[in-house]
Amino acid sequence: MKLKRILAALLTAAALLSLALPAAASGGSFSDINDHSTAVNVDVLRLMGAVSGDSDGTFRPNDVLTRAQFCTMLVGLLRQQSKVPMYTTRTIFSDVTASHWARGYINLAASITVGGSGSGSGSSSEGGEGTQAQTRLISGRGDGTFAPDEKITFAEAVTILIRLLSYDETDAGAVWPEGYLNLANSLGLTDGVSLAYSAPITRAQTAQLFVNTLRCKTASGRPYYETLGASVKEKVILLDANATAEDNNSEGAIRTSDGTYLPAQEGVVPSALQGRRGVLVLDDKDRIVTFLPDETASVTVTLSGAAQPTYLTGTNGTRYNIDGDTPAYTSSKENPVTTYEKLYLELRSGSQVTLYTADGKVVGLYYGSSGASTDAVVVSGTATEAMFHQLTGGASNYTIEKNGQTITMADIQPYDVVTYDSVANKLIVSDLRLPCVYESAEPNPRAPQKITVLGHEFTVLESALESIQSFDVGKTVVLLLTADGNVAGMAEPGAKTRSTAIGLAEGSSVKVFLPAGGTIELKSSSSLSDSVKDQLVTVSSSKAGVISASRMSDRSVGGVFDLQKMTLGSYPVTAGVHVFERVSGSTVVQLELADIQAHSIPGDKIATYHLNSSDMVDFIILEGATGDAYRYGLFFAETREVNQPGEGDEPGKVSYVRTLRFESPKWSSDFDNRVGYIGDNGVPGGVAVDGDGKLRFRVTLEAVEGVSRSDFFVSNGASYVNAGGKVYQVSNKVVCYNTTTKVWFTGDDPLYQIRAYSDDLTIYVDPYGEKVRVITTQ
Incomplete structure (x- = not known):
């Protein structure tokens, strides 16, 4: 009884217990669900129709x-x-x-x-x-x-x-x-x-x-x-909780690593399940009955430095070894499934990936903006939790990240754009602003889905539509962009909305860096000035189709760049910081933090830096601090005879010009020998050039002879050599040369090739970073 x-x-x-999720992508939970695991459970059951929401959009979990x-x-x-x-x-x-x-x-x-x-x-x-x-x-x-x-x-x-x-x-x-x-x-x-x-x-x-x-x-x-469906698929990753169906007509489909399916229950957007791996249950019409996350361990990692072919490193210093054929998943409809070896080049410092592990091994990873919401909030005034309540679906205990750096609510500034990543339960803040001319809109200016500016087509989020209606095509505006480069709003140009779009100038275009990693290319109808070629520039535009690019001005530093504390003087340095180096006005070369061996860099070796809207350093240009700004190869000094014809009956004259030829495996050039090189031909060294290709500076290298192939070793993914009583790191761009055959080793791994060829090697070390830049053999 x-x-x-x-x-x-x-x-x-x-x-x-019937639960409901807002139609827009969110934390996968109701406005009053603060626990992510509860949100996951709710979305599993919502797919089945076992729960739905109250009329006020709450769940009342307690x-x-x-x-x-x-x-x-x-x-x-x-x-x-x-x-x-x-x-x-x-x-x-x-x-x-x-x-x-x-x-x-x-x-x-x-x-x-x-x-x-x-x-x-x-x-x-x-x-x-x-x-x-x-x-x-x-x-x-x-x-x-x-x-x-x-x-x-x-x-x-x-x-x-x-x-x-x-x-x-x-x-x-x-x-x-x-x-x-x-x-x-x-x-x-x-x-x-x-x-x-x-x-x-x-x-x-x-x-x-x-x-x-x-x-x-x-x-x-x-x-x-x-027992719930007609078929079951295991080890499936849910990539996009609110995708377009394969017929390109139906919204609300769910894209997985196994394919794209419609849910059996209409109107369900299981955002809390996005990025999870588990079991997919389908009915006899191939509709999703439910998706049940499995017990595969997962960790979301923010990268410190670019990913390497066999590993990546998180900002916490942890290294994760990954096989090249490990499955990699993205939200891309065109290419949702790839491999790590095909994806790692896209993973830069500050990029965020979710790693799936089993038995201590990475068995898959998930990368992209797929965890980020498809809507955004443009901050006005002081940021509060209430401002983001609808965006997160009421989720709390979230972290807040800007340029890969964890910040507080107080660090969010007016005109910042905030999106929500339900996979990591994280607010992603962007201060990316682009002053430009509003060139065109599709399908119409009042409710555009796409905006084209400077040759780039921007996706327009729903959050931008209200502010866009205040501006006419042809007007100068400021695009307020998400961390992955979508338009979240428009604003009037002014002191508080000046450009924060920074990129590398190349000919008539600029590759602007996105806070979420990667770049977008903006193109100008006219060539940029030679003075900004291959330089870090701030971008704006006051004329349709024409880029205004200004080099970052030099800026003194009151302190050192501490790579362990990640501070520059009194300023915090973001985890996604972009570091470049130049030498005496040469073009800049981008560096990875992991490649800088020094624990700190003095202020006199820092040319300039940039602060984001939260007063955190997001760009740094070093001045000849590591040696990575040089191209390395061999010097050849030449004396060339120049015949000058005479005038009238006057005989012609013969003069001699000293030139300096530089040669490397993939690049060579002749320079006016203004640097006064008088050394022997074939001597290894490095050159730094400006945007016109003119020699700005030259560096000689220290030779260490009698190095054996067995003196080399690998540690944490980097190559080292024990020579002359010291241990040197080998540059990942090391160049190798046979002085007898006059031939460069040009394969995918020249270090391996030269070691396989000979056991008698000479290494050449730069005086700045003390890395091996050139290796020769006879």
């Missing part, structure tokens, strides 16, 4: 459930919602009258029988009084009542779910509730929920129990989720 009353109570509790509410949710878990109308006219319990809102759910749940352990089916059916192998899922109080509005207890809920899995008293034992609770614990049904048997259960706790149920094995040994 007591057991029957418990089972009846459990079923009623499901109605209010409210306890009634028996009627539990019944409603249970019917959804069984995917039998369509049958509810058939049971609204029946009278099974005297206290569940025609006026009760959950009458159909309660009556349907009371009519469901489940297979006992003898049946081994794990299935449910309706009608009949049950046989030895069939048991009613729930029953009333024994006096013809159900008590639909009483609270359901933990033991009652667990007992019903044990029966749903086709276990009975034979499996659980005759002592209730201890036997059922012990069985539930052994199955993993109660994982994450610890309550006294008589305690009421909350909505969030019930969601956890239901998701646990999906993972549990039935009495027949079959995972319960396998």
